[in-house]
Amino acid sequence: MPGHDAASDLALLTEAAAMAGDIAMRYFRAEHRVWDKGDGAGPVTEADLAVDAMLRGKLMGARPDYGWLSEETADDVARLSAERCFIIDPIDGTRSFTAGEVSWAHSIAIAEAGHVIAAVVAMPAKKVTYAASAGGGATRNGKPLHVTAVPGPDDVTIVTAKPNLADHYWPNGTPRHTRHYRPSLAYRLALVGEGRYDAMVTFRDTWEWDIAAGALIVEEAGGMVTDRHGARLQFNTPSRLTAGTLAANPALHSGLLQRIIP
Numbered sequence: 001m002p003g004h005d006a007a008s009d010l011a012l013l014t015e016a017a018a019m020a021g022d023i024a025m026r027y028f029r030a031e032h033r034v035w036d037k038g039d040g041a042g043p044v045t046e047a048d049l050a051v052d053a054m055l056r057g058k059l060m061g062a063r064p065d066y067g068w069l070s071e072e073t074a075d076d077v078a079r080l081s082a083e084r085c086f087i088i089d090p091i092d093g094t095r096s097f098t099a100g101e102v103s104w105a106h107s108i109a110i111a112e113a114g115h116v117i118a119a120v121v122a123m124p125a126k127k128v129t130y131a132a133s134a135g136g137g138a139t140r141n142g143k144p145l146h147v148t149a150v151p152g153p154d155d156v157t158i159v160t161a162k163p164n165l166a167d168h169y170w171p172n173g174t175p176r177h178t179r180h181y182r183p184s185l186a187y188r189l190a191l192v193g194e195g196r197y198d199a200m201v202t203f204r205d206t207w208e209w210d211i212a213a214g215a216l217i218v219e220e221a222g223g224m225v226t227d228r229h230g231a232r233l234q235f236n237t238p239s240r241l242t243a244g245t246l247a248a249n250p251a252l253h254s255g256l257l258q259r260i261i262p
């Protein structure tokens with residue numbers, strides 16, 4: 001097993017996230033190059049690439065035996081044989097970033113044996129950092145987080161894109177809800193961990209780097225996170241995808257899942 005505990009890994013991620021923020025803010029609301037990745041993958045900016053390069057050098061330099069999985073780095077299957085793996089989205093919410101909006105994040109996590117053990121969702125434009133380590137709780141700017149206690153599944157607040165609340169996804173009844181939206185999936189999960197909203201759901205297959213860090217923040221804040229079928233999330237997989245994501249406190253999660261699964 002690697003010779004670092006989750007707390008020391010979290011300290012490394014926190015330091016790296018601050019450095020990432022310094023780089024990203026130099027490009028934010030300033031002229032920067034943007035490319036379309038094609039095949040529906042969305043845009044990438046020179047800020048994404050600069051942050052990715054710094055994070056890889058910083059993190060792999062400190063933990064050379066860990067694997068590496070990043071949205072902006074060509075995949076190397078060697079990560080599958082590593083006991084621990086970094087899972088990185090240099091800028092989650094790139095469209096928000098290029099538009100000069102503040103709801104984008106650095107999503108930085110470490111998985112061991114398929115489960116995240118340390119995570120940071122840093123939002124430098126908002127001066128907010130969410131962090132969690134396995135068994136160590138979750139925080140927002142150093143203050144402990146707790147999910148809401150709303151039992152639901154009706155009369156709940158859900159942070160999600162509008163298509164996820166279409167009736168055909170909810171064969172046992174779409175929950176009565178108030179919907180909110182943020183472009184970054186990592187931020188949506190962090191907001192559930194913070195107790196700002198009751199639940200987060202996305203039914204589309206989801207890239208691991210979008211949700212790895214936020215998922216641990218929810219779990220360490222007392223919540224439950226699964227795929228759309230109710231299965232525990234697995235990370236550092238060959239496909240790099242999960243079958244959607246559902247996050248809420250345990251009672252609400254159970255109630256929402258009963259509405260989803262016939």
